[in-house]
Amino acid sequence: MSLKRAVECVKRHKSFIVTSHTNLEGDAIGSELAFAALLRSLGKRVTVINHDPIPGEYRFLPGIARARTMDSAPKTGFDCFVTVDCSDISRCGAVARLSAGAKEILNIDHHISNTGFGDVNWIDAQASSTSEMVYRFFKTMHKDFDRQTAVLLYTGILTDTGSFRYSNTRSATHEAAAELLRYGVKVNVIYRCAYENIPFTHLVPLVKILSTMRQDPSGRLVWMKIKRSFFKGSCGYFDFSEYVLTFARSIKGTEVAVLFKEHADTSTGVRVNFRSQGKTDVNRIARSFGGGGHRTASGCVLPGKIDGAVRKVIARVLRELK
Ligand SMILES: [Mn+2]
Known part of the structure; x- marks a missing residue:
């Protein structure tokens, strides 16, 4: 039900800030950049801002140049403040301050500990990852994936499920991954980039x-x-x-x-x-x-x-x- 409310929230606003938590990892980056791409495809204005820069391990992800930090961020002039993969607004670090200028806060997350801090909350503790939820958002909006969003969402699902080994891996998780593979995701390349990258x-x-x-x-x-x-x-x-x-x-x-x-x-x-x-x-x-x-x-x-x-x-x- 709250997915429906999240969709309505997206429809009624024109400009968005999208953020995630400090200590960025695969699901945070994958879900925020893919969600921003979805908003852009709907003709919305979007800025992605994080407390931290993209860590070296995730520089292989497409579109990371769009992720800014607070020092290069527009601080006003947006309608909706979106958090992904954040159980509490304090997890956004310094970016949380910007939420004061928003008409609404949209909170999309899969942590069971989520405090429901948004004006609109879409929390699904059964979902493997926020990336799996953003995948579902695309499906609900009848929006197609492209290679870039597929790579982002696949990486988020891969890393949050420990490569499909943890108990949060459900059939819906594999179904999402299976569809994303149709858009040119190369599983071996992503696995290498995400895991087989320890500097000697x-x-x-x-x-x-x-x-x-x-x-x-x-x-x-x-x-x-x-x-x-x-x-x-x-x-x-x-x-x-x-x-x-x-x-x-x-x-x-x-x-x-x-x-x-x-x-x-x-x-x-x-x-x-x-x-x-x-x-x-x-x-x-x-x-x-x-x-x-x-x-x-x-x-x-x-x-x-x-x-x-x-x-x-x-x-x-x-x-x-x-
Ligand atoms: Mn997550």
Whole structure:
């Protein structure tokens, strides 16, 4: 039903800002750029603005030149503020400020923890990804895909389902992917770009991250740390989060994997990512620290130093595993 309201919202406005969350990843970029393309095909004026620039791992995506950051953004003169893949408006970072100038906020998301902050909310916690929802939006509007939008949406679905391996993969997910392939998506090329792209110079930090891996006595909980100091001397700050979380999940007996990451810049605070194999609700754990996400994948940010965050969070997860 709320898809219908989202369609009506799009129809009644002329100009849009489209944004997603901080720490951009495949689903955020794929869904925002594809949704912006859909709006443009309807004759709307659209600006895509994010808190963060597009990370190096996703520079292969088509149309990223259209994604701006706050310093080059028109701050006024639009009707509708659209967020995709954001469970809360604060997840948009500094871009959230712009929403004050909008007639309406349209919130499109698949996180079960979504706070319903929009004037119009289309939340589908069953959807694998926001990209799968934007795919459905195209279908509802009877709009055709082109190669560019197909690549964007396929990449968003691919990355949010862990390459169609996580429990959020439904038949509707494969149906969407199957149709997108008809528009010239090359699955092997996208897989290479999205995953098989670790710079050789980053093997040293990767080894350091893996050497921090610890397991609780029951073997059901595994955790790791990414410290800023690991990257000293290597250029850039390659995001190993998905790689090492995937590896931690593949350790025999793992029910919950947790990754602690210091911010890449000098700001304090620790990003914590949770993955569960299904029995443990890691959305509930993340929420108890002010974050959220999905039952099997969630995150939060803790103030202070990394070792304090590890102590607090691990104690909390162990209580949940009892
Ligand atoms: Mn997502």
